[in-house]
Amino acid sequence: MKRLIPFVIIGLIAAGAGAETIAAQDEPPIFQPANEVDLNVLLWKKRPVVVFADSDFDPAFIEQMELLEQHQDELRIRDVIVLTDTDPQARGAMRLKLRPRGFMLAILGKDGRVKLRKPFPWDVREISRSIDKMPERRREIRERKEIQGNIIQ
Template structure:
């Protein structure tokens, strides 16, 4: 991934959802379709979506990113990883997963509750 961006550059700004699909490939596209039906929810929760194909970390348009992730982050061939605004892994789940489960997990986080109280979407 070259001289790219560090995961820490998103800290306190964005939550990351990484869809890992190194075997079936079609699971990724189906999972992305589910999430893109919920664009407003993604935006409200400051979520960026990525896809890991076993070699590259791609954005939702299929472009390779230069985001550096910690060694050993990807543990399974098919899973969803949620990284919180503090930079830590908040959730790992097998695919497929209903985006509502991810949103509910985020909504239970203290930082998200604080955002809601402050009137942020």
């Protein structure tokens, strides 16, 4: 019986990893236009990172999107959804709520509140650190460690 325990643990860990891969495939795309997303639907599920610019050709917007696209896995781990708005004339709900002037990066918590605003592009490492300091994220990390501890015991 004792010989089976390591195999059972390895099987559970492997099954969990497979489930995460399947879940990631079923999730909506990480990048979406802000005007197609209702923030109320995201409450307590996702952390919106909203990128505003006055044009798709804004150099700061282009740089920010490249930075975000390079590290999608880091964002996905933190339940981030990246919303973009490059049309000030459309006056979308997100733009009216956050009132950007030119380029702006805004990080919202799962509670829908603005946690951080930046008028220049930010690296995913900086975004991740900022998110990891949020109380809700700390709770998620703590709970994941408790679950992993229970599986190993």
